[in-house]
Amino acid sequence: MVTVQNITKQYGKTEALKNVSFSTGVGEIFGIIGPDGAGKTTLFRILTTLLLPDSGTAIVNGLDVVKDYKQIRNNVGYMPGRFSLYQDLTVEENLNFFAAVFNTTVKENYYLIKGIYKQIEPFKKRKAGALSGGMKQKLALSCALVHKPEVLFLDEPTTGVDPVSRKEFWEMLKDLKKQGITILVSTPYMDEAALCDHIALIQLGRIMSINTPQQIVAEYRNKLYATKSESNYRLLKQLKLRSDVASCYISGEYLHVVFKNNTAPFIENVEIHNIQPTIEDCFIQLMGVNNVDR
Amino acid sequence: MLTDKIIVAENLTKKFGDFTAVDNVSFTVNRGEIFGFLGANGAGKTTAMRMLCGLSKPTSGKGWVAGFDIWKQSEKVKKNIGYMSQKFSLYKDLKVWENIRLFAGIYGMKDKEIAVKADEMLNRLEFINERNTLVKQLPLGWKQKLAFSIAIFHEPQIVFLDEPTGGVDPTTRRQFWELIYHASGQGITVFVTTHYMDEAEYCNRVSIMVDGRIDALDTPAKLKQQFGVLNMDEVFQQLARHAKRSG
Amino acid sequence: MNQFLSFVKKEFRHIFRDKRTMLILLGMPIAQIILFGFAITTEVQNIRVAVLDSSKDISTQRIIDRIDASKYFNIAQTIHNYDEVDKVFQCGDADLVIVFEERFNENLIHTGKAQIQLIADATDPNTATTEINYITSIINSVQLELMGTNFVPIQIIPEIRMLYNPQMKSAYNFVPGVMGLILMLVCSMMTSISIVREKEMGTMEILLVSPMRPIYIVLSKVMPYFLLSCVNLTTILLLSVFVLGVPVAGSLFWLILVSFVFIVVSLSLGMLISTLAVNQVAAMLMSGMVLMMPVLLLSGMIFPIENMPQILQWLSNIIPARWYISAIRKLMIEGTAITFVLKELAILLFMAFFFITVSLKKFKIRLQ
Numbered sequence: 054m055v056t057v058q059n060i061t062k063q064y065g066k067t068e069a070l071k072n073v074s075f076s077t078g079v080g081e082i083f084g085i086i087g088p089d090g091a092g093k094t095t096l097f098r099i100l101t102t103l104l105l106p107d108s109g110t111a112i113v114n115g116l117d118v119v120k121d122y123k124q125i126r127n128n129v130g131y132m133p134g135r136f137s138l139y140q141d142l143t144v145e146e147n148l149n150f151f152a153a154v155f156n157t158t159v160k161e162n163y164y165l166i167k168g169i170y171k172q173i174e175p176f177k178k179r180k181a182g183a184l185s186g187g188m189k190q191k192l193a194l195s196c197a198l199v200h201k202p203e204v205l206f207l208d209e210p211t212t213g214v215d216p217v218s219r220k221e222f223w224e225m226l227k228d229l230k231k232q233g234i235t236i237l238v239s240t241p242y243m244d245e246a247a248l249c250d251h252i253a254l255i256q257l258g259r260i261m262s263i264n265t266p267q268q269i270v271a272e273y274r275n276k277l278y279a280t281k282s283e284s285n286y287r288l289l290k291q292l293k294l295r296s297d298v299a300s301c302y303i304s305g306e307y308l309h310v311v312f313k314n315n316t317a318p319f320i321e322n323v324e325i326h327n328i329q330p331t332i333e334d335c336f337i338q339l340m341g342v343n344n345v346d347r
Numbered sequence: 348m349l350t351d352k353i354i355v356a357e358n359l360t361k362k363f364g365d366f367t368a369v370d371n372v373s374f375t376v377n378r379g380e381i382f383g384f385l386g387a388n389g390a391g392k393t394t395a396m397r398m399l400c401g402l403s404k405p406t407s408g409k410g411w412v413a414g415f416d417i418w419k420q421s422e423k424v425k426k427n428i429g430y431m432s433q434k435f436s437l438y439k440d441l442k443v444w445e446n447i448r449l450f451a452g453i454y455g456m457k458d459k460e461i462a463v464k465a466d467e468m469l470n471r472l473e474f475i476n477e478r479n480t481l482v483k484q485l486p487l488g489w490k491q492k493l494a495f496s497i498a499i500f501h502e503p504q505i506v507f508l509d510e511p512t513g514g515v516d517p518t519t520r521r522q523f524w525e526l527i528y529h530a531s532g533q534g535i536t537v538f539v540t541t542h543y544m545d546e547a548e549y550c551n552r553v554s555i556m557v558d559g560r561i562d563a564l565d566t567p568a569k570l571k572q573q574f575g576v577l578n579m580d581e582v583f584q585q586l587a588r589h590a591k592r593s594g
Numbered sequence: 595m596n597q598f599l600s601f602v603k604k605e606f607r608h609i610f611r612d613k614r615t616m617l618i619l620l621g622m623p624i625a626q627i628i629l630f631g632f633a634i635t636t637e638v639q640n641i642r643v644a645v646l647d648s649s650k651d652i653s654t655q656r657i658i659d660r661i662d663a664s665k666y667f668n669i670a671q672t673i674h675n676y677d678e679v680d681k682v683f684q685c686g687d688a689d690l691v692i693v694f695e696e697r698f699n700e701n702l703i704h705t706g707k708a709q710i711q712l713i714a715d716a717t718d719p720n721t722a723t724t725e726i727n728y729i730t731s732i733i734n735s736v737q738l739e740l741m742g743t744n745f746v747p748i749q750i751i752p753e754i755r756m757l758y759n760p761q762m763k764s765a766y767n768f769v770p771g772v773m774g775l776i777l778m779l780v781c782s783m784m785t786s787i788s789i790v791r792e793k794e795m796g797t798m799e800i801l802l803v804s805p806m807r808p809i810y811i812v813l814s815k816v817m818p819y820f821l822l823s824c825v826n827l828t829t830i831l832l833l834s835v836f837v838l839g840v841p842v843a844g845s846l847f848w849l850i851l852v853s854f855v856f857i858v859v860s861l862s863l864g865m866l867i868s869t870l871a872v873n874q875v876a877a878m879l880m881s882g883m884v885l886m887m888p889v890l891l892l893s894g895m896i897f898p899i900e901n902m903p904q905i906l907q908w909l910s911n912i913i914p915a916r917w918y919i920s921a922i923r924k925l926m927i928e929g930t931a932i933t934f935v936l937k938e939l940a941i942l943l944f945m946a947f948f949f950i951t952v953s954l955k956k957f958k959i960r961l962q
């Protein structure tokens with residue numbers, strides 16, 4: 054559905070994307086996962102024909118993002134990172150406007166947005182600017198869907214959104230996937246990775262790994278151990294001083310530790326057990342391997 | 348003077364017209380603790396935090412921060428706190444060193460003192476070579492670490508952090524929390540909001556706001572026990588799911 | 595078409611929902627016209643008059659006495675030399691100088707004609723006109739009295755000289771200036787700000803990733819401001835005719851047509867600015883610095899172009915408002931035929947063509 058080959062983009066001296074390549078299947082949720090400044094937005098802008106890559110090619114729905122930008126603009130949906138709707142127009146007016154811009158009507162594709170729009174319909178006379186964060190997000194998604202796109206690009210739709218609204222949002226994406234829409238979504242939240250079919254971990258413009266979330270976890274190179282104590286911070290400092298500790302960091306109520314010989318030594322009064330790594334652990338490891346500090 | 352209770356809120360309420368953003372909220376924060384202030388979007392976190400920082404007057408209720416009345420002594424409150432948010436923290440078109448001098452100067456520190464402490468701080472952060480770099484050229488994670496260090500540069504009794512780690516990579520996010528631990532170890536009380544539920548675990552105590560009220564307040568361990576779940580995310584989900592104000 | 599109409603409708607909603615901007619847009623022309631209207635009816639009093647009487651006879655004395663007796667004028671000083679005229683004005687000792695020719699009375703009696711020169715400081719043209727009118731009427735009344743005693747038809751011929759502002763721009767002449775200024779402001783500034791706002795809000799990203807052609811995006815952004823400008827044009831014309839009593843001396847049809855051309859020039863300038871500015875503040879500053887200041891200072895609205903240093907005169911040539919104001923002055927105030935305005939019209943048409951081409955070329959179908 055979306056095929057990216059060796060895309061590179063520079064802004065002055067900074068390389069926003071370096072040789073990025075991946076491809077997505079039809080009707081899947083593909084997650085681009087990485088922190089701010091990793092190049093996610095630049096990538097989305099290139100794929101939505103808003104930016105030209107310095108080199109490399111990208112094909113969306115069989116169309117080239119540079120040559121066939123006009124056709125691509127007809128059948129992709131795009132939700133930019135910031136809330137990009139008209140704050141002084143009402144919910145209804147925004148939706149009708151975007152429907153008209155895409156040469157369609159709300160009625161025509163209502164079935165597609167119904168599940169999402171129903172939740173904000175009671176407020177349809179309210180100005181978009183007066184909506185709460187979660188509702189704004191639902192409206193923005195409805196607007197991006199109103200013309201029944203084949204590919205949906207969602208740039209950090211859940212950034213700054215509380216965990217409950219985030220969960221709801223991912224439920225909506227699952228429903229959309231059932232409708233056969235291919236979804237490319239970027240997020241800085243590592244815990245959302247598990248909800249994607251495939252993910253690309255991206256950092257400083259480089260893709261560190263592409264695979265299914267399960268496979269990425271399976272490829273974790275070391276044995277990961279968890280431990281905790283009354284004061285994790287004290288324990289953390291203590292462990293960092295040990296020569297047999299490769300890396301050690303806080304993670305939730307635990308400390309995650311990797312030992313140099315992949316076996317946990319006996320440490321007095323400290324209980325250590327082996328655990329499954331999370332995507333976040335994988336990301337941290339990959340960051341270490343790629344030795345990217347900035 | 349209230350010595351171990353560095354923040355005391357008694358029935359704090361803030362109304363905007365007929366909308367009650369913060370509804371009769373009471374809680375205390377102990378000196379030196381890391382206090383997590385969680386809540387869904389629109390639950391009233393920011394409004395509550397503004398009242399405590401002396402930026403807005405409550406509609407009713409009382410509050411003391413660092414021993415000062417937020418009604419009558421808001422200037423003194425401001426002198427004794429540090430503040431950092433994700434949105435605004437530093438001037439991007441000023442150099443690292445200029446930002447330090449500016450904010451330290453605002454809090455009335457002497458030039459000599461600033462110079463000594465700044466070098467010490469930059470060394471600790473391993474930023475000493477970036478002294479004369481424009482802030483906008485720093486990566487986000489560095490910026491946030493720097494912003495935090497500047498927020499506590501004047502050694503406030505308490506520092507308010509509003510979603511300080513949003514969008515920061517996992518490694519830097521952890522380094523950031525190590526800074527928080529370090530500050531806490533030096534006796535600075537940390538009052539922090541976040542959307543990362545693993546970060547809730549790093550706090551000594553956590554409060555969860557729903558619809559303008561605090562519905563839960565305890566240590567992460569006790570909260571998990573109370574709700575019979577394994578992690579803070581589930582605690583949050585259970586509480587916030589029933590919120591009437593849509594998030 | 596539906597795309598386009600929905601877009602225009604949306605644009606009007608933006609405008610109507612922003613009450614403050616609405617008030618400024620529609621209220622500004624009214625306020626400006628009324629302000630200038632008051633400027634016209636300024637009352638003058640205690641005008642200081644300097645006299646250069648080379649004749650010193652009964653007639654001149656009579657006139658001087660009469661002027662001094664009037665509540666409007668005071669004879670402030672007597673000068674003895676024509677060269678002193680300038681000095682008197684420059685030191686600010688007098689507002690008006692009266693010069694009697696030599697052998698005034700003799701000439702009056704023998705030839706029936708005598709000359710008075712009235713020299714006024716016209717840096718403030720309105721006041722100068724009023725002063726001259728008052729003093730001429732005093733001279734006329736004296737003339738009638740003299741005729742009454744002598745039964746000879748005599749004539750005192752006042753020769754009026756306006757110093758420092760020779761063409762005597764009256765407040766009437768401000769009307770074309772106000773028209774130029776307001777149309778420029780509404781069209782350029784508002785259009786550029788409203789386009790740039792979409793960029794700033796991020797909505798431009800969505801619009802660009804839609805099948806809507808960029809040219810339609812721009813056209814539909816421009817449309818509402820075109821209509822608003824027409825409303826403003828009507829308001830100004832109605833106010834100037836019915837409140838200020840400035841008639842439209844020439845052809846209304848051509849007046850409106852030339853205005854349309856100017857509106858198009860301004861709109862395309864606004865588009866051009868919007869392609870250059872990154873945010874609303876930049877758009878505002880650009881239109882302020884690039885458009886407002888030159889329109890105020892160099893278009894001839896306030897300072898006559900003829901009196902400017904050569905380099906500024908050249909510079910004024912590239913300011914659209916200069917040509918528009920000049921055309922409207924001719925069409926509206928002087929009442930000349932369109933044939934005398936062809937040069938201005940041609941220049942404006944060329945500018946419209948130029949700016950539209952450049953801004954369409956510059957309009958980005960992508961970000962950056």
